[in-house]
Amino acid sequence: MWLLTALGTVEPYAPVVAPLSRQELSDIERLKPPPRLQGAPGRRSLDLDGDARTLFQKAAEAFRLEVVFDADLPPGPAGRVRLEEVSYDEALHQLEAATGTFVVPVSERLFLVSRDTPQKRAEVEPTVALGVPIPDPVSVQEAQELARTIQQTMEILRLVVDSERRMVYMKDRVSKVLPAHALFKQLASRRAQVAIELELIEVDRTTMLSYGVSLPTEFPIAYLGGAFNSRPSVGADFVRMLVFGGGKTLMGFGLADARAFANADRSDARTLMKTEVRALDGSAASFHVGDKYPVTSGAFMGGGYSGYMMPPSFSFEDLGLVLKVTPRVHGLEEVSLELEAEFKVLAGPAYNGIPVISNRKLQSKVRLREGQWGVVAGLVDSSEVRSESGIPVLSSLPLVGRVFRQNHRTSSSTEVLVLLKPKLLNPPPAGATPRLYLGTESRLRIPL
Numbered sequence: 001m002w003l004l005t006a007l008g009t010v011e012p013y014a015p016v017v018a019p020l021s022r023q024e025l026s027d028i029e030r031l032k033p034p035p036r037l038q039g040a041p042g043r044r045s046l047d048l049d050g051d052a053r054t055l056f057q058k059a060a061e062a063f064r065l066e067v068v069f070d071a072d073l074p075p076g077p078a079g080r081v082r083l084e085e086v087s088y089d090e091a092l093h094q095l096e097a098a099t100g101t102f103v104v105p106v107s108e109r110l111f112l113v114s115r116d117t118p119q120k121r122a123e124v125e126p127t128v129a130l131g132v133p134i135p136d137p138v139s140v141q142e143a144q145e146l147a148r149t150i151q152q153t154m155e156i157l158r159l160v161v162d163s164e165r166r167m168v169y170m171k172d173r174v175s176k177v178l179p180a181h182a183l184f185k186q187l188a189s190r191r192a193q194v195a196i197e198l199e200l201i202e203v204d205r206t207t208m209l210s211y212g213v214s215l216p217t218e219f220p221i222a223y224l225g226g227a228f229n230s231r232p233s234v235g236a237d238f239v240r241m242l243v244f245g246g247g248k249t250l251m252g253f254g255l256a257d258a259r260a261f262a263n264a265d266r267s268d269a270r271t272l273m274k275t276e277v278r279a280l281d282g283s284a285a286s287f288h289v290g291d292k293y294p295v296t297s298g299a300f301m302g303g304g305y306s307g308y309m310m311p312p313s314f315s316f317e318d319l320g321l322v323l324k325v326t327p328r329v330h331g332l333e334e335v336s337l338e339l340e341a342e343f344k345v346l347a348g349p350a351y352n353g354i355p356v357i358s359n360r361k362l363q364s365k366v367r368l369r370e371g372q373w374g375v376v377a378g379l380v381d382s383s384e385v386r387s388e389s390g391i392p393v394l395s396s397l398p399l400v401g402r403v404f405r406q407n408h409r410t411s412s413s414t415e416v417l418v419l420l421k422p423k424l425l426n427p428p429p430a431g432a433t434p435r436l437y438l439g440t441e442s443r444l445r446i447p448l
Contacts, residue, residue, distance in 0.1 A: 121173070142283075174447070202343075
């Protein structure tokens with residue numbers, strides 16, 4: 001949608017995000033496209049000589065066009081220009097560079113030639129107002145970023161993004177607005193869609209071994225002597241005893257059993273979390289699978305009044321897998337992935353009602369081929385604990401020391417792997433991105 005406005009100055013720079021004014025809405029209702037030349041098709045070789053006016057007249061005749069000249073355009077010195085196999089727009093642009101002029105289309109067959117100076121640009125080059133609808137796949141936030149990029153690149157005098165009407169409004173000289181429109185269409189074109197398969201594998205192994213001989217370390221002694229026909233007082237721990245002495249000197253020496261033991265435990269656990277997310281090229285996708293677990297953050301420990309008790313306060317932790325991934329598509333073969341993954345599970349007993357939460361967190365960026373698995377993170381945690389207990393001195397003897405002690409050994413290991421595989425669901429737009437040649441910074445080309 002276009003509007004060719006009157007010549008002259010335009011509004012100063014405005015914010016990128018703002019509602020359209022009444023004047024801008026009125027311009028959009030009267031939109032019409034700017035004129036474009038329709039020269040003779042095909043390519044021609046031209047051998048032209050003469051001053052600037054003569055060169056443009058001969059080129060216009062060759063492509064069945066008409067030309068008018070600005071009153072202030074001097075004829076200039078005579079010269080000769082040879083062009084090989086050029087179209088009408090290429091021929092006119094070559095003559096612009098050779099004569100220091102610029103061309104403004106007036107209609108499909110008529111164009112104006114003027115001297116290329118800043119003053120003449122401001123007087124002769126038309127100002128164009130353009131309203132561009134935001135495509136449906138593009139969000140308003142993305143359109144705002146594109147608008148900022150285009151405004152900084154092309155230095156558009158007036159560029160507004162209306163979020164309610166989903167429209168981008170541009171207003172400036174035609175040599176800036178037309179390339180800015182083409183650039184916006186390229187950046188807002190249909191983007192590729194990527195499916196990312198993610199697997200998080202956790203393997204836990206625990207081994208416990210206990211063996212040795214359990215010997216008594218305490219030997220109780222009881223007095224068994226007493227008056228005639230009186231029963232001695234014997235503790236409940238006296239099952240077997242060694243008696244020595246006699247009469248009033250009768251003593252009992254308690255005997256405890258010794259035992260040999262051996263025990264072995266082994267446990268293996270494997271946790272596999274597998275998911276698939278889809279995202280557009282350059283857009284982040286978030287995914288959470290798991291539970292929200294309540295954790296006490298505050299509680300009233302004193303006594304209440306009249307049976308009233310303050311309720312405790314809770315916060316919720318996201319257990320399971322929390323994933324955020326942003327794909328970047330490189331052609332049809334490779335994809336870069338910006339990954340943020342977090343894996344939380346309950347681990348061990350709670351302390352004072354507060355659970356222990358094990359956390360695995362990953363932030364990485366990887367580039368993979370389409371359909372290729374890649375290991376982006378790995379963690380190995382291993383521990384081993386040994387303990388020995390027994391009778392002093394005897395348990396430290398070489399060779400036979402193990403007979404007089406108890407041996408315990410516990411080993412555990414945890415392995416965590418994060419695997420990714422990207423897959424293109426629809427490829428990026430086919431073909432090479434068209435080139436936009438704008439001329440120099442001080443002498444921008446006007447599309448013909």
